[in-house]
Amino acid sequence: MNMDAIFKVLSNPVRVQILNWLKNPETHFPPMLHLPEEESGKGYVCVGVIHEKTGITQSTVSHYLNLMKQAELLSCKRIGQWTYYRRNEETIKKTAYYISNSL
């Protein structure tokens, strides 16, 4: 766990917002029509719809998602021409735990 990287991610409000939206993808994003059956319901959302919702450029969103992935706050899966990201609850839980106990 790279706490530094995690806190850097969290020090930007748009990134925190994305993390929040991904908590309830169904309520914040349209259905992922191209996602195969066996991956649905796992919280995966493709880059494009995140991009549209944020209002910032595609390149910046892509960069953000990559930062969040490197901090292991998100994981991703490429399927066809889409890259789907979802929350990594494990890391989020551990971060809260770290603050509660080790800070």
Place this chain on the structure above:
Amino acid sequence: MNMDAIFKVLSNPVRVQILNWLKNPETHFPPMLHLPEEESGKGYVCVGVIHEKTGITQSTVSHYLNLMKQAELLSCKRIGQWTYYRRNEETIKKTAYYISNSL
């Protein structure tokens, strides 16, 4: 609670370290000889000893402590020519709570 400011503070390892040291001041710092009786045991540590322990310059330490105070992760009290800082457990608790519940 300005979460942005809090996470910015936490994204620097020296500042996190300071926060940690202040968790157990007795084990990490010498006794505060000039601190009046009624303030002892409250976790107050003066800037000078924090400065010595970090190994970075006095001006940088002072700046860091101020950032941490503005984020309400620390509070401080000036007594005589010394400024004593201590943890603000309330904010730290709320930060953990925020991550657990709102992130």
Place this chain on the structure above:
DNA sequence: TGACAATATCGATATAATGCGATATTTAGA
């Protein structure tokens, strides 16, 4: 294979954070 859609990467520039040395401020005490 050629065109297109989705995403990632590159290069550039503006803004912010890091961390220093020098100086100012505040307070205590002779």
Place this chain on the structure above:
DNA sequence: TCTAAATATCGCATTATATCGATATTGTCA
């Protein structure tokens, strides 16, 4: 009131982050 100690602030150079537009890459399908 002069001096010294503790801390805060200022100005600066360096490095990191934010964010964009342009381009490259990857994958789909006619």
